[in-house]
Amino acid sequence: MAGLEDVARVAGVSASTVSRAMSRPEMVAPRTLERVRAAAEKVGFRANPAARALTTGRTGFFAMLVPDLENPFYAAIIAGAQAVAEEHGRWLIIAVTEGAAEREGEVLRELRDQVDGFVLLSPVGSARDLVAAHRRKPVVVVNRRVNGLTSLTVDTPGGLARIFDRLAELGHRRVAYLAGPPGSWMDRRRRDELGEHAARLGLDLRVVGPVYPAFADGAAAATEIVESGCTAALAFNSLLLLGLMYELGRRGIKVPERLSVAAADDMAFADLPGTPVSAVRVPAGELGGRAVADLVEMAGAPGAARRPASRKLPTEVVLTGSLVPPAR
Amino acid sequence: MAGLEDVARVAGVSASTVSRAMSRPEMVAPRTLERVRAAAEKVGFRANPAARALTTGRTGFFAMLVPDLENPFYAAIIAGAQAVAEEHGRWLIIAVTEGAAEREGEVLRELRDQVDGFVLLSPVGSARDLVAAHRRKPVVVVNRRVNGLTSLTVDTPGGLARIFDRLAELGHRRVAYLAGPPGSWMDRRRRDELGEHAARLGLDLRVVGPVYPAFADGAAAATEIVESGCTAALAFNSLLLLGLMYELGRRGIKVPERLSVAAADDMAFADLPGTPVSAVRVPAGELGGRAVADLVEMAGAPGAARRPASRKLPTEVVLTGSLVPPAR
Incomplete structure (x- = not known):
């Protein structure tokens, strides 16, 4: 493997100059830098990103x-x-x-x-x-x-607002938002925007959670959502909603007849049998x-x-x- | 930031020697290597892993x-x-x-x-x-x-064999294995071992798939499993089984009354409501x-x-x- 000293020899400069060209190129004259680069290329000096940065200007x-x-x-x-x-x-x-x-x-x-x-x-x-x-x-x-x-x-909040519009149109009055995860900057913003939009539409918004956005947590939220008297539920993500739907199915509660559902992403829904689930499609x-x-x-x-x-x-x-x- | 040349100066060696100590330590006399290391430490030469490897013998x-x-x-x-x-x-x-x-x-x-x-x-x-x-x-x-x-x-196959033992004990005769993913070395080995073990126990093993081991693929396999006349199903992973159970719930097919179920890991089952699911607990x-x-x-x-x-x-x-x- 070619070393620093080989580059120095071919470039006709000292090893210190080669080293400096690597670590502080701005301190080396452009023509010298060019010579060092050509020499590095010639002797096949490669190896670590720092060395590659010398010959290509980047680590890759x-x-x-x-x-x-x-x-x-x-x-x-x-x-x-x-x-x-x-x-x-x-x-x-x-x-x-x-x-x-x-x-x-x-x-x-x-x-x-x-x-x-x-x-x-x-x-x-x-x-x-x-x-x-x-x-x-x-x-x-x-x-x-x-x-x-x-x-x-x-713009997920904007998408969720469109789903609220649709729910209001269909005649829903009380809607659940299954929030998550605790402490999330994104979830807080969503809840704020949804709260304002629900108020504009005259919807009664019930926030459930926040919960960790996993399947089991969605399933565990079923009781609170069903007992809240809500006729529709939006979930923070598709995994949560899938968990909720799983538990509703297990209890024989029909979706969407008893509960209209939607989620803030559609990632867990691809190729799912049954009625397609409404969602904000996020371009992840x-x-x-x-x-x-x-x-x-x-x-x-x-x-x-x-x-x-x-x-x-x-x-x-x-x-x-x-x-x-x-x-x- | 200290450079190679600073290390060389303090160590009283050439920059080439420092460079060689970094790239080919075995070509440098142990005492010299020691001096270069001490100098690097002294001048605070750090930065990239290669440089750190010089002073600590490792990149971290x-x-x-x-x-x-x-x-x-x-x-x-x-x-x-x-x-x-x-x-x-x-x-x-x-x-x-x-x-x-x-x-x-x-x-x-x-x-x-x-x-x-x-x-x-x-x-x-x-x-x-x-x-x-x-x-x-x-x-x-x-x-x-x-x-x-x-x-x-x-040893997942060994664990799955114990589940087959239990199914045979309970009186099952026809058991489905929902396999996945296509082309997997691990799944092939599992199927071979399960096939042999099923034969020993007198169980009729129906392999469904292989399928991609995701929720929706488990749901999609429900029809074939139900129509196969199997009274129990094992899945390649917990996500597949969860998908299968979701679809069975949606169709009103009772688990475990109509179908006993188990999976080759229990990762998607944590905190799931309802009857706990039998599984091989894999120490991932x-x-x-x-x-x-x-x-x-x-x-x-x-x-x-x-x-x-x-x-x-x-x-x-x-x-x-x-x-x-x-x-x-």
């Missing part, structure tokens, strides 16, 4: 920080990110932060020199810390808006893919071109036979 | 290669691996291979110099390629046995944790101590009221 790696891997929404975002990274010949590595600000900060520091940029999925760190990280390596934030950073969010894969595409652009043009741009992706609202007029 | 990173992130079994293994990595002060980064041998090989090559070792989750590469990778950096294989490598598997978290613990040991003692050791973790079989005598 992006890091994606995710709170957890159990959430199917995150898995779908990662899959979309992975596909676009591949198209651009980049490697995506994933680090789990467990939704802890301290850990998130550590991972950002530890991986800083290893990657060309970061995608932060639902980050929990302060805006200040995230902006500081961006100054070292480009950062794209998904699922949260941070001033000064490129952020990608999805697109979200991940766009984040990486933005990062590719930023990483290719450092400095000025890193101007932040926030984007809210629209959702598609799928209205189906799972919404029917309330039983008399 | 492990990489875990996983086929996909949608599978909850993998997510649980990763969570266990993550926890143990943290205990040992190591960073775990995850790379998705999409179950493609070519991609798996590329990731192994690309990350080789960045990490202290690899955990390969259900790898698909040839044994020869995997053993070759291990020669560069320690490798632990999970969910597959590879000669010459440390492998961790789980332990599997990931042990793999990392083995890797820590191997990475700390290169060469001789990398002797391979295959281990099969036992499973716990949970027999519940979801298995009852067949209806007359």
